[in-house]
Structure formats: C-alpha cells, structure tokens
Amino acid sequence: xxxxxxxxxxxxxxxxxxxxxxxxxxxxxxxxxxxxxxxxxxxxxxxxxxxxxxxxxxxxxxxxxxxxxxxxxxxxxxxxxxxxxxxxxxxxxxxxxxxxxxxxxxxxxxxxxxxxxxxxxxxxxxxxxxxxxxxxxxxxxxxxxxxxxxxxxxxxxxxxxxxxxxxxxxxxxxxxxxxxxxxxxxxxxxxxxxxxxxxxxxxxxxxxxxxxxxxxxxxxxxxxxxxxxxxxxxxxxxxxxxxxxxxxxxxxxxxxxxxxxxxxxxxxxxxxxxxxxxxxxxxxxxxxxxxxxxxxxxxxxxxxxxxxxxxxxxxxxxxxxxxxxxxxxxxxxxxxxxxxxxxxxxxxxxxxxxxxxxxxxxxxxxxxxxxxxxxxxxxxxxxxxxxxxxxxxxxxxxxxxxxxxxxxxxxxxxxxxxxxxxxxxxxxxxxxxxxxxxxxxxxxxxxxxxxxxxxxxxxxxxxxxxxxxxxxxxxxxxxxxxxxxxxxxxxxxxxxxxxxxxxxxxxxxxxxxxxxxx
Amino acid sequence: xxxxxxxxxxxxxxxxxxxxxxxxxxxxxxxxxxxxxxxxxxxxxxxxxxxxxxxxxxxxxxxxxxxxxxxxxxxxxxxxxxxxxxxxxxxxxxxxxxxxxxxxxxxxxxxxxxxxxxxxxxxxxxxxxxxxxxxxxxxxxxxxxxxxxxxxxxxxxxxxxx
Numbered sequence: 001x002x003x004x005x006x007x008x009x010x011x012x013x014x015x016x017x018x019x020x021x022x023x024x025x026x027x028x029x030x031x032x033x034x035x036x037x038x039x040x041x042x043x044x045x046x047x048x049x050x051x052x053x054x055x056x057x058x059x060x061x062x063x064x065x066x067x068x069x070x071x072x073x074x075x076x077x078x079x080x081x082x083x084x085x086x087x088x089x090x091x092x093x094x095x096x097x098x099x100x101x102x103x104x105x106x107x108x109x110x111x112x113x114x115x116x117x118x119x120x121x122x123x124x125x126x127x128x129x130x131x132x133x134x135x136x137x138x139x140x141x142x143x144x145x146x147x148x149x150x151x152x153x154x155x156x157x158x159x160x161x162x163x164x165x166x167x168x169x170x171x172x173x174x175x176x177x178x179x180x181x182x183x184x185x186x187x188x189x190x191x192x193x194x195x196x197x198x199x200x201x202x203x204x205x206x207x208x209x210x211x212x213x214x215x216x217x218x219x220x221x222x223x224x225x226x227x228x229x230x231x232x233x234x235x236x237x238x239x240x241x242x243x244x245x246x247x248x249x250x251x252x253x254x255x256x257x258x259x260x261x262x263x264x265x266x267x268x269x270x271x272x273x274x275x276x277x278x279x280x281x282x283x284x285x286x287x288x289x290x291x292x293x294x295x296x297x298x299x300x301x302x303x304x305x306x307x308x309x310x311x312x313x314x315x316x317x318x319x320x321x322x323x324x325x326x327x328x329x330x331x332x333x334x335x336x337x338x339x340x341x342x343x344x345x346x347x348x349x350x351x352x353x354x355x356x357x358x359x360x361x362x363x364x365x366x367x368x369x370x371x372x373x374x375x376x377x378x379x380x381x382x383x384x385x386x387x388x389x390x391x392x393x394x395x396x397x398x399x400x401x402x403x404x405x406x407x408x409x410x411x412x413x414x415x416x417x418x419x420x421x422x423x424x425x426x427x428x429x430x431x432x433x434x435x436x437x438x439x440x441x442x443x444x445x446x447x448x449x450x451x452x453x454x455x456x457x458x459x460x461x462x463x464x465x466x467x468x469x470x471x472x473x474x475x476x477x478x479x480x481x482x483x484x485x486x487x488x489x490x491x492x493x494x495x496x497x498x499x500x501x502x503x504x505x506x507x508x509x510x511x512x513x514x515x516x517x518x
Numbered sequence: 519x520x521x522x523x524x525x526x527x528x529x530x531x532x533x534x535x536x537x538x539x540x541x542x543x544x545x546x547x548x549x550x551x552x553x554x555x556x557x558x559x560x561x562x563x564x565x566x567x568x569x570x571x572x573x574x575x576x577x578x579x580x581x582x583x584x585x586x587x588x589x590x591x592x593x594x595x596x597x598x599x600x601x602x603x604x605x606x607x608x609x610x611x612x613x614x615x616x617x618x619x620x621x622x623x624x625x626x627x628x629x630x631x632x633x634x635x636x637x638x639x640x641x642x643x644x645x646x647x648x649x650x651x652x653x654x655x656x657x658x659x660x661x662x663x664x665x666x667x668x669x670x671x672x673x674x675x676x677x678x679x680x
Binding site for chain 2: 014015182183184186187190191225226227261264266267279280281283299342343349371380416417418419430434438
C-alpha cells in the first residue's frame with residue numbers, strides 16, 4: 001500500500017515553496033523505492049506553517065511544517081522508521097489554532113482535493129443543492145433569510161432580501177454574479193476557497209440561480225489571482241461533465257451555466273456596479289443607485305451579485321438548515337466569518353469563527369502578536385478602506401454594528417497588523433494616494449478629493465501650518481464620506497480619520513529639543 | 519531550483535489579431551476578454567488592434583480606447599523580458615515592503631513602473647496578490663514568491679537580470 005501525503009497547491013503555499021517540497025518528496029520516494037501518493041489540497045490557512053505536509057495514518061492525518069526541500073530526506077527517514085522529527089506538529093485536527101475555529105464555510109478547505117468532484121461529494125458536497133431542489137423557491141428564500149446571512153463582501157446587506165427581490169422581479173433573463181474581485185490588502189479568503197474548494201462556490205451560485213430563476217452566472221475574478229482562475233475553470237469543466245451545470249441540474253428540469261471572467265487590475269471593480277460595467281465590457285465606472293442591481297443589473301437585467309464568501313456560506317445553510325448557521329454569532333451578525341490575519345503577524349492565516357470574538361483575542365491570542373516581535377501599534381481592519389484601530393480599541397467585538405459604532409468596518413474580514421515602527425502619516429497619505437490612483441473618476445469628491453488629500457497630508461508631513469491643514473483634511477474627509485458615489489471615495493476617510501484620531505501624535509511636528517543656553 | 523521561465527510572445531500580425539478578435543467577439547460584453555487575449559498573444563495591445571476591436575464589436579474607437587486605458591493591466595508597449603511585480607499594499611507595507619521596493623529600485627536602477635534600459639526587466643508595483651499572511655510578496659513572470667526578504671529579493675533581481 002502506498003503512503004498518502006497531502007501538500008497544498010494554494011498560491012500562498014506555492015509562494016513559499018510547496019511545489020518544490022512536493023517534487024522533493026516524489027524524488028525521495030523514488031530513490032527509496034517507496035510508493036507514495038501526493039494529494040495536492042487547498043490550504044488549511046495556517047500560513048506560518050506552510051509548506052505543510054500531512055501524512056495519512058490510521059490515527060488520522062499527522063502534520064509536519066514548515067517543511068523545506070532540504071528537510072525532505074530526514075522527514076522521509078522519520079516517516080519510514082516511525083521516529084520523531086523536529087517538524088512534527090502532531091495530529092492536524094488537534095492543533096489548537098484549528099481546533100478553536102468553527103469551520104462551516106472552510107470545512108473542506110485544505111482537506112480535500114479541489115480538482116475532485118468525487119472528493120467534494122464524499123465530504124458532504126452538493127447536499128445543499130439536493131435539499132434546495134426539494135424545497136422550491138419560497139422555502140429556500142425563507143431558509144436564507146432565517147440564517148441571517150449578510151453580504152460578506154463588506155456591505156453586510158441581508159442576502160435573503162437581495163435574493164427575494166430578484167426572485168420577484170419579472171424579466172426574460174436574470175443573472176447570478178459572483179464578486180471575486182478581492183482587492184483589499186489583508187484579505188485572501190475568496191482566493192483560498194476558490195483554490196481549495198471551488199465546487200462550494202459553484203454549488204452556492206447554482207442554488208442562487210435555481211432560487212431566483214437565473215440560468216446564467218458569471219464569476220468575476222481579479223487578474224492578480226491566476227491560480228484561482230485556473231481552479232474555478234477546472235471545477236466548472238468537471239461540474240459540467242457530471243451534470244451539475246448546464247441543463248438538468250442534479251437531475252432537475254432547471255438549467256444553470258457558469259462562466260469565469262477575468263478583471264484587469266482595477267480595484268474599483270470590486271464595487272458591485274463597477275464590476276457589472278466591467279463584465280459588460282466597459283470602463284469600470286460606478287453606477288448611481290437606484291436602480292439597484294437586483295432590479296437593473298447585468299445587461300440591465302435583474303441580478304443577484306454577491307461576494308464569494310456569501311455564496312460559499314449557502315450550501316451549509318441549505319444542507320444543515322438556517323438555524324444551524326444562525327445559532328452562531330452575536331446581535332445582527334449571524335453565523336461565522338472567515339477572518340484573515342495578515343501583515344506583520346506571527347501566526348497569519350485564515351481563522352473562521354463565530355461573530356463576537358474580540359479584536360484583541362484575534363491579534364494577540366490567535367495571531368500571536370507581530371512577526372518582528374515588536375509591540376503591536378495599529379491594526380487596519382477591512383482593507384484599504386478600513387479604519388486603523390489602536391490597542392485601546394482591542395475590546396471591540398467582531399460584529400458589523402460594533403465596528404460601525406467605533407467608526408470602523410469589518411469589510412471583508414481582513415486584519416493587517418503593524419508594529420510600533422509604523423508612521424501613521426504615511427499610512428494616511430497612502431490611503432488617499434490609493435484612492436487617487438484607483439478612483440474611477442465619475443464623482444468629484446473621490447476623483448479630486450483624494451488628490452487634494454495627498455497634497456494636504458504632504459504639507460502636514462513637511463510641517464506646514466499643521467493644525468490648519470489637519471482641520472482641512474478632516475473637512476475634506478467629510479465631503480468625500482457624504483458626497484462620493486461609492487465606497488471607494490466614501491470610505492477612504494476611514495483610514496485617514498482614524499489615523500488622525502487615534503494616532504494624532506504622528507501628525508504633529510516633533511517637539512524640538514531646546515538647546516541649553518551657553 | 520525552478521527553471522527560469524521566459525514569456526514568449528508573437529510579433530504583432532494583423533491577420534492573427536483579427537483571428538483572435540473573431541474568436542471572442544460573439545461573447546456578451548467581450549471587450550475585456552478580447553483585450554486580454556490580444557495581450558496574451560502579443561505581450562501588449564498594439565495600437566492597430568484598437569480600431570479592429572471597435573469594428574468587430576460595433577463600438578466606436580473612442581469607446582474601446584477608453585476601456586483599454588481604464589485598466590492597469592493592459593500594456594501599450596511590450597514589457598521587458600522579465601516582469602518583476604512587488605506588492606505595495608498595506609499588508610506588505612506592514613511587513614517591510616517599503617524597504618524592499620526601494621532596494622529593488624536601487625539594484626535595477628529604475629523606479630517602479632518602468633523598464634531597465636537594456637529591456638531586460640520591467641519593475642512594477644502590484645496591489646495585493648492575496649499572499650498577505652506570508653508578506654511581503656512578489657511575482658516574477660507569473661511565479662509567486664512569499665516571505666520576501668533582502669536575500670530572496672536579491673536572488674530574484676539577479677534571476678530577472680539574467
């Protein structure tokens with residue numbers, strides 16, 4: 001019997017050498033005449049341990065990591081002779097970092113072979129669709145509504161209401177669009193699930209299509225994610241071959257077809273109306289709302305547009321029932337959130353947990369503080385448009401309303417950690433600069449405001465009329481916040497104002513040390 | 519060691535361009551799809567292709583030019599033999615990306631967004647590769663590199679210059 005090993009094919013693992021490790025394992029096995037079978041999975045999300053190698057044993061999978069090419073021979077010797085190895089982490093399911101999570105959406109990610117539809121089905125895949133087919137539109141809509149699922153892209157709009165609006169709309173054609181334009185720095189959950197469990201996204205979108213009466217879906221993936229594009233395309237081909245896409249879905253009379261479209265490096269296309277324009281083949285200019293995409297979306301037709309993680313949450317909700325999902329969470333934030341710990345962090349990766357965990361627990365406890373070992377000074381939550389929080393706000397629970405109450409947002413669930421070497425003036429300036437570069441140009445507060453913001457913060461950096469210019473930046477932020485068409489111009493003030501509010505000392509001129517009189 | 523991968527593009531050819539356009543023109547909202555396909559074949563989107571795309575999709579040249587210039591990905595001229603992209607977004611900034619970008623600029627003698635005089639290396643910023651838990655990150659001709667440090671960066675720069 002051959003030895004079964006698991007090595008991730010996730011882009012994050014490949015970037016730190018997973019392909020080289022897999023190759024070295026094959027070569028070492030060949031030299032020793034040992035038969036091995038390497039399954040390339042998605043990532044478990046414990047990125048500081050990548051490349052992670054897991055070995056199937058009668059006691060479950062045993063993990064080793066982080067493994068480099070040079071560790072492979074000794075690893076092999078240890079496996080063959082069943083002796084200890086310095087990289088042995090023990091049973092993967094017993095690692096505290098994984099054990100304390102609630103993996104509803106990411107249950108299969110890192111476990112199964114993402115290229116195998118059989119593996120997906122063997123691990124509970126397509127049970128959600130099966131139940132959906134037996135329920136019918138109204139019952140599905142009440143399940144999704146009762147689950148309390150809110151848009152995981154950042155806006156947090158109730159998914160059930162969005163679907164219901166499209167289901168009730170009358171049109172000759174309707175569309176399902178998956179927003180996989182995950183442009184926020186510090187976020188990678190969409191990428192991970194597309195690479196590690198792509199059938200889950202397909203299943204979620206298929207359920208949406210059957211529910212609202214749409215026969216065509218698009219997944220708009222950013223061009224910076226070539227591995228995800230490849231994984232989704234391979235999964236779509238496999239699903240078509242097995243009767244899970246195109247006509248007669250799962251043996252029913254309904255049809256649903258899926259297509260991947262690739263973005264072209266515009267951050268603003270993560271905004272839903274800009275994304276629709278881009279899908280239609282135009283400049284990614286934001287549309288004024290109303291009309292909402294649910295009424296007037298892709299090609300002017302009623303459209304469900306949701307984030308990858310929203311669609312990925314659907315199969316669990318249908319398979320296990322709304323209550324099983326809604327039992328997790330706090331307040332109006334129900335279910336789990338795949339949180340991404342990034343930047344200068346010791347234990348970076350994906351941590352899926354029920355809403356309600358505090359920021360401090362996530363950063364200090366789960367994340368283990370900074371990678372550099374210096375004190376954590378600031379964390380940016382929710383991507384480039386999210387606020388910078390100081391340690392004083394680490395008691396904030398991870399919840400849409402709790403973050404909003406403190407002038408922040410959870411966005412797509414990314415947390416970027418900075419140590420005490422950070423200069424918050426530079427971060428504020430970068431927020432404005434990023435907005436200036438990425439602005440679609442349609443509305444004035446965003447297009448002009450961001451450039452004026454960069455200039456004014458530069459004046460502050462040069463020490464020119466500092467307090468007047470700080471007031472000016474604050475005023476400008478208010479104009480952008482309330483006058484912009486979309487979240488790009490409207491939310492860029494979050495990082496800027498939070499930096500000014502919580503890290504004011506960075507903006508004031510350094511106190512000059514007076515020389516003692518001779 | 520990974521073999522040095524060198525992107526290989528066809529020289530611009532009108533007939534070939536027309537073929538590529540025709541292959542995708544029937545899809546709904548095909549403009550970006552076609553521009554991507556042209557760039558994949560030729561390494562950039564040749565000026566001469568713009569009116570051809572416009573005609574195939576029954577759009578004005580201005581509309582296609584507008585789409586072409588809106589998106590950061592589309593190139594107006596061929597890149598250098600190797601393209602080194604450094605992530606400059608917040609997670610990589612937090613992990614020391616600023617200093618690495620400055621080092622790459624100094625080593626190559628060009629600023630981000632430009633190509634060395636010998637046309638060997640194009641150095642570009644990229645805003646997030648989604649490798650934020652193994653920051654800082656980079657991409658050399660489609661190959662991803664995480665946990666970048668001075669030593670790894672120097673090796674990448676040397677590889678790109680070969």
